[in-house]
Amino acid sequence: MDSLVREDTIxxxxxxxWFALFKSRVTSLEDKPRRGRPSDFDGPGLCTAVxxxxxxxxxxxxxxxxxxxSAIVCRLKxxxxxxxxxxxxxxxxCLKYLCFLLHNLAQSSRMPDNxxxxxxx
Numbered sequence: 001m002d003s004l005v006r007e008d009t010i011x012x013x014x015x016x017x018w019f020a021l022f023k024s025r026v027t028s029l030e031d032k033p034r035r036g037r038p039s040d041f042d043g044p045g046l047c048t049a050v051x052x053x054x055x056x057x058x059x060x061x062x063x064x065x066x067x068x069x070s071a072i073v074c075r076l077k078x079x080x081x082x083x084x085x086x087x088x089x090x091x092x093x094c095l096k097y098l099c100f101l102l103h104n105l106a107q108s109s110r111m112p113d114n115x116x117x118x119x120x121x
Contacts, residue, residue: 043079049065
């Protein structure tokens with residue numbers, strides 16, 4: 001059974017929810033407004049604060065940003081995931097480019113078929 005379920009398949013609960021929405025003629029995939037105060041969190045401000053003073057703790061960042069500690073932790077985790085993705089993408093692109101250069105170098109400096117080490121001696 002586990003081999004039939006892939007990571008990109010939706011759960012039965014989500015399928016039922018979507019089916020009920022479309023059955024009731026709601027065709028929008030936009031999220032409904034949620035309860036609570038809307039987030040006015042300053043993401044770039046957090047990055048600037050971390051860059052200027054790396055010794056700040058999560059609680060200090062939360063106090064300075066006038067937000068909850070858990071919001072800071074969540075945002076920092078997202079930033080860390082984004083940074084890992086950027087670094088991984090950069091490494092992959094560098095490796096692909098290096099392979100491209102090596103392939104072109106091998107193609108351009110290919111020796112003649114009749115080459116032997118003593119040929120030029």
